[in-house]
Amino acid sequence: xxxxxxxxVAVKVYHPYFYKGICKGVVYEPTVTTxxxxxxxxxxxxxxxxxxxxxxxxxxxxxxFLKYLSEVTAATSxxxxxxxxxxxxxxxxxxxxxxxxxxxxxxSNLVDKSKNELVLSFKKExxxxxxxxxxxxxxxxxISSSVTNYIVKFESRSTQWNYLIINNKSTYFEELHIxxxxxxxxxxxxxxxLENGQKALSxxxxxxxxxxxxxxxxKLNLIGKVTKLGTHRTQMVYSGLPLPNPxxxxxxxxGTKHVIRSLMYVYI
Numbered sequence: 477x478x479x480x481x482x483x484x485v486a487v488k489v490y491h492p493y494f495y496k497g498i499c500k501g502v503v504y505e506p507t508v509t510t511x512x513x514x515x516x517x518x519x520x521x522x523x524x525x526x527x528x529x530x531x532x533x534x535x536x537x538x539x540x541f542l543k544y545l546s547e548v549t550a551a552t553s554x555x556x557x558x559x560x561x562x563x564x565x566x567x568x569x570x571x572x573x574x575x576x577x578x579x580x581x582x583x584s585n586l587v588d589k590s591k592n593e594l595v596l597s598f599k600k601e602x603x604x605x606x607x608x609x610x611x612x613x614x615x616x617x618x619i620s621s622s623v624t625n626y627i628v629k630f631e632s633r634s635t636q637w638n639y640l641i642i643n644n645k646s647t648y649f650e651e652l653h654i655x656x657x658x659x660x661x662x663x664x665x666x667x668x669x670l671e672n673g674q675k676a677l678s679x680x681x682x683x684x685x686x687x688x689x690x691x692x693x694x695k696l697n698l699i700g701k702v703t704k705l706g707t708h709r710t711q712m713v714y715s716g717l718p719l720p721n722p723x724x725x726x727x728x729x730x731g732t733k734h735v736i737r738s739l740m741y742v743y744i
Contacts, residue, residue, distance in 0.1 A: 481520055481531035483624060484538065485583075485613055488527040489558065491630040493568045493722075494690050497526075499630065501562035502608065504528040507555045513545065527628075530554060530613075542615045552616070553582075558609040565608060568688045568722035570631040573734040577601045579609040581628055583617040593627045634685035635725065635738040637662075639717060640670065641677040641698065642743045649700040652713065654679055656696035660686065680737070688738070692719045698742065713744055 491499040504523050506514060514521065520531040532538060545551055571577075578601065581594035594611070611628060639654065639662075654662050662679040670676055686694075698714035720738035728735045 480534040482534045484519075484530045484532050485554075485618065485624050485626065486527065486529040487556075487611055487613075487626045487628060489609075489628045489630070490526065491569070491632070493630075493632040493688055499526050501565055502558045502560045505557050505559060507557060507610075509549075509551060510554045510556065513549065513551060513554070517541070517545075528556065539619055542619055546615060552614060554613045554615075556611045556613075557605070557607050558611070559606045560608050561606060564723045567725055568633055568690075569608070570633045572598055572600075573727055573736065575600055578607045579630075580612070581609065582612040582614060583623075583626060584614050591627060592623050592625060593629060596628070596630070632687045632689065633722075633736065634687045635720065635736045636684070637681045637686055637720060637740070638726070638737045639679040639698075639740050639742055640668070641665075641679070642670075642674055642741065643677070644743055647700075647744065649702055649713070651701040652677060653699055653701075654696055654717065655699055656694060656717075658694060660684060660694065660696070676741075686738075688720060688722050694719060698744070714742055717742060 489499040489502070490497040494500050504521070504527070505511075506521060513519065517536075518533050522529045522531065532541065575598075577599045579596040580599045581596050583594065585595040585597075587593040587595050596609070599610075609628065609630075613626075617623070637660065641652065652665060654660070660681050661684055663682045665677045665679050668676050668678045696717040696719075697712060698717055699710050700713040701708065701710050703709075718740050720740065722738075724739050726737045726739055728737060
């Protein structure tokens with residue numbers, strides 16, 4: 477019977493898309509090999525809101541235990557999978573365009589040693605288990621280092637914002653423009669034809685890629701300019717333009733690069 481546990485290592489996972497950076501929508505699971513070791517030797521995994529902590533029975537001497545594991549199991553690390561059932565996780569997270577795979581990080585490769593942040597590298601692989609990341613905690617690092625806390629940071633996807641204004645009422649405006657706070661620079665609007673044949677006016681943040689966020693800080697309005705009886709005036713056409721849905725994206729090839737756009741359809 478185990479009378480108590482002591483901490484081996486803790487991993488905190490952050491994602492700037494979410495409020496306060498707390499990564500949501502992922503599940504932390506040991507790989508089959510790590511799960512087998514945990515079950516056999518009484519290790520305990522405590523899942524937390526944005527990460528996990530691995531514990532060992534208090535009576536077990538860690539260094540001797542890790543050396544023993546290496547000898548009898550050929551294992552060299554504890555490995556954990558981050559999985560998700562949120563399909564939009566792949567949209568609002570900076571994954572390579574048109575490639576399937578997951579991110580990998582190891583305690584042997586740090587971005588910043590002072591913060592113990594792990595380097596994320598993309599592994600191109602067909603993975604049908606909804607794995608978005610694998611975290612490898614190497615025995616050698618647990619033996620040679622006093623570090624017991626690590627950080628993993630995902631990156632939010634940045635997109636060009638594309639507002640498509642559909643004027644169903646055929647209301648006449650001399651000019652339409654978007655303004656708001658913080659300011660986003662949109663290119664001069666152009667007439668386009670949508671896939672369904674509808675005509676639209678396209679506003680594109682062509683020179684600015686904007687980071688996707690769960691709670692965007694932008695407040696944008698569509699303003700129209702008209703002239704009546706020789707007097708120029710502006711009017712609010714649409715207050716509070718919709719902000720990007722991370723799953724409504726378009727991939728556009730510009731030269732040798734792929735650009736991702738967030739599409740917002742606005743009917744006036």
